[in-house]
Amino acid sequence: MPSNGKGLPKEFWVGILFCLVVVLLIIFGWVMGAIGPLQSHSRFYVLYNFAGGIEVGSPVRVSGVKVGKVSKIEFLPETAETNQDRVTLKLTIDVSNKAVPSVRQDSRFYVNMAGIIGEKYIEISPGSSNSPVVQNGAVLRGVDPPRIDQLLSQGYGVFGRIMDFMDENEKTLTEFLGGMKELIADANKLLKGRERQKLITLIDNLNAVTSDMHDLSSKIKNPETQKFYDQIYELVDRAHKIDKPVIKQFLQEEGIRARIF
């Protein structure tokens, strides 16, 4: 092939352009996460019931540092492999090997949101150091994110039921409220009317009675009374012991013959 006059043949420049394009495409693929260096990732499976907006390609962070991405999202059939509860989603995540030692058996997998664009990502909390490191291919249970939508809808449900109840029992409730109102009005009248002085006297008398009662009970508690109690107790105890044979013996000793009971 003839040269282009600048010394280098056309094939050279076409080749340069081709290489440039391939390199740029590799860079694009790399930064966009479509391709990654081989074998530098470990793969875990995380189970969720609700993924809260996670998509294939969503980042995975450990302690806030991006270390991988979600590579696959699968729906599990009803009979899912789990010993705790029924889960519906299986997320395959690839985590850079340098971050794997931080991922322990007791690490937790949260679904978080970052930035003003609301990027969803999986945050892995580093586990405790005495827990074993998660092995490649392990299946772990993720922490389902709070379902704000569900909470809202439940709240709506409760509120709705209250409304229904009130609608159904509107008449009874009105009557009930009316009765209460009358009762309060009567009580009010009673307290404010002519009977007011009588009520005050009654309360004063009650006061005096309780005061006397108080004196009485305090007198009962003093040592004199205690002694008196003890003597009575002793007496009663002795009296208790006086049964049929004892009385018979006493009378015989006195020479009295009597038929007892």
Add this chain to the structure above:
Amino acid sequence: MRKRFRLRIHEALEQMYFLGVQSLPIVFISLGFVGLMMILELAFHMRLVLKHDALVPAFSAVLMVRELGPVITCLLLTSRIGAGIAAEIGTMKVTEQLDALKMLSIDPFDYLVVPRWVGSVFAAISLTVVAIAVSLWGGALLAIQKLGTSSGEYFNTVFFFVKFPDVIRCLLKAAVFGTLIPFIASYQGFRCGTGSAAVGEAATQAVVRSSLAIIVADFVLTYLFYAI
């Protein structure tokens, strides 16, 4: 057969050099400035409507990868090569070179259209990739200077919105446009009348029709890729 195939590779390389390598400067400059313009323009719009310009890099990148990258590049390519191909083939027809090729048992389609097609598709794809790289890079520079974004933030937002499948679709678009240009231009050349006026007319028609075809094809492809 073997000889003929080698002949075509030689021709194709010539075309790849002419269409691809020699179009680099124009694409570099044009798309670089388009990238800059988009940052400024979108910043204006976003501030006007959203009172916030954090999404400017992302939106400009999405627009660039999905539409402007391949379309502007291929429109530039059309203006550079469409007229040339039509005029060259038209002239060859007028001066009986096409008949001469037939008499030498060379199929003019094989000899003229196929290498141009290979070269044009190669050029369209390569130039689009370069165009996107240049416009993203130019946009990054301006965003960092003007909007106060950090480069990390810029590329994070950009690559949150632009995914690799978008790049693949963009290259598919470029390949389709790169096919349309030589086929339409060659067709205009082959059906060229006699005389230099006819050659000029063929060249003009080639550019007009290729440009039109690219814009219509872009709509169709965007519809197929994203709207279905």
Add this chain to the structure above:
Amino acid sequence: MISVKQVSKSFGERRVLNQITMQVAPGECVFVLGKSGVGKSVLLKLMVGLNSPESGEIHVAGLKVDAENSQTLAQIRKKCGLVFQFPALLDSVSVFENISFGIRAREISVNPSEIEAKVREKLSLVGLNEKVLGKFPTELSFSTQKRVSIARTLAVEPDYLLFDEPTTGMDPIATTGLNHLIKKLSQELKVTTVVVSHDIKSAFAVGDRMILLDQGQIVFEGSAEKFKTSTASLAKQFQEEMF
């Protein structure tokens, strides 16, 4: 053997060929004469299927020329060489490439040194030296381009040689050289030759037979001797041109 039977061809309203019937025997050299624009070039193009007739049939080497039948057409074209009125060289490649194209395409030879030898041989046949080989057609004068064009046609070693105005724009010495070449090819290699021309001198020098076309019809057909005594008005005009 080329046989043309009742062939007609029109361009729009203008009928350029009207019921033409003629034959060219193997090894014969026939000159088709006529004024410009009488359809001489069209006749040549019809013979190799670059144009299709409206009616009538043309057979070359026993094969029917049919623009629809690309296989037969390719076979016919392989046997034919056509030298165009304008050089019709491919401007994007060198003279060497132009001449060697056909050799490669028709697989006459695949050996590079053999191809080069053939190119040089054909170049010397048309009286050009090797300096032009590396040049591009646009760098050459018209007459040199024309000679390269003839060399290109000869390089594919055709059984049938068709010339469209071969000597137009050539200097007298080159014209004489070309006439000798045509005669030599026809006599020594038994190449069947059809020359379309308005150069009556060349026709007398080389042609075995002459056909005179006027207004779409053959007005004279016969040898040079017969032509000199022809009473047809156009033949008379050509005679005046000659002497």
